[in-house]
Amino acid sequence: MKYSKPRGTRDFLPGEMAARRYVEQMIRRVFIRFGYKEIATPTFEHLELITAKSGEDIVAHLYHFKDKGGRDLALRPELTAPVMRLYVNELQNSPKPLRLYYFGNCFRYERPQAGRYREFFQAGVELIGSSSPEAQAEVIALVNAVLEELGIREYELHIGNIGILRKILAENGIGEEVQAHIMGVIDKGDEAQLEEELNRLELPEEEKEVILGVLELKGRRGEVVERAEALLAGRESVLKELRSFEEILDALESFGVKNYHLNLGIARGLDYYTGMVFEVYAYKLGAEKQICGGGSYSLAEVFGGKPVATSGFAFGFDRLLLALEKEGVKLPDTERTLFMVIPMGRELVPYAIEVASLVRRSYVCELEVMRRKVKKALAYADAKGIPYVILVGEEIKEGKVLLKDMRAKEQREVNVEELESVLAAIAKGNP
């Protein structure tokens, strides 16, 4: 093999691609039904856009380069930043809310492993302009709707709220920057380091215990809320956070989503998340089991826009496909060839072309172009699982072709004028 593909990239073969397109279409249909409109942004952006959102450290995980004009550019590592840039550039004065969706490839320079590639695909939405509970709940409901539509069963939806933690830290006079740093440590799940950081902030022992206690709040809603109320007793502003979180959950339940887990230990490590955050895990997947992540955030101002409440999420499209595969969900081949036209002699090729052109106006149809003998051409159709073959022989001169059912091993003569209606009947029986 002279050239191999770059590390962490993939070639997608025909059957696989048909399955990917099928899943992509299903996701799009659900997004569209919720009123989201597709947008697309460039494959690469200014490096600064990425670092503005995610910090300088991110550069180590980027594909970045200088173009011939000396500009620092980077292949997009995710789509939230480009979408919010687009919003700030073009759509700030559009009627609110804005419901936008995207589907695209992203690039990260990381060590490939199961469910992790250097070029991967994300599908997601941003709901811009509302901070209402129902707006926040809608994006979670949308995730749920997509997963139901796809038929994925083995997943867990975990919902958290970093507003509560932020509030406790703020009440202790801790600024937003340090808050963000603490969130990062929490996201890592390194308890020893978290203890250390909290000690460094010289928080009273009681405050530390409350913070650590909040992180332990996981489980069903009723139980978590009860424990949270006990833990946060007397802290009115923090309890207010909790109550507005509950309003989101109320709305979510109105949307019909009830099978979620609360987890107030989710931090998502991002300083622009403001309140509600959520993640979806497919436990059959192994180390890279998160198939979706999102929440409510404030990012427009980072890109020079007016602050605007936004909620959104991104699906790891490749992981969705892996999850479907692991669960044995059968995906239909949307590109299946239904018909094949075979000329029964060289002089009949022009007629065969005409017949194939006729069939191709409505159906997937292959034309024998290898100049093979009928026998070999039929063997090909058989090997490819093409269910119907149209043989073009001398009868074509009387306006007739032979229509062969490969599975039933039967064939009959059909007038070319009637072909369209005959094929329509066949296509109806072969969805």
Next chain:
RNA sequence: GCCACGGUAGUGUAGCCUGGUUAGCACAAGGGACUGUGGAUCCCUUAGCCCGAGUUCAAAUCUCGGCCGUGGCCCCA
């Protein structure tokens, strides 16, 4: 960036430990026998030791490095 295991035609493999014939087999692919009818049979063809260096008279085989793959760690916007 780190760890483990792996890499022989398009695919799956034998050979590697114990260096030594022309690197074997199956399937797949293209062609042919078979003259207007598909899973059979026979024949032919195409096609391979991941790359590089080292050891050696001699390397698919031993050593080292790189690349790639699989899984895990770190990270995961």
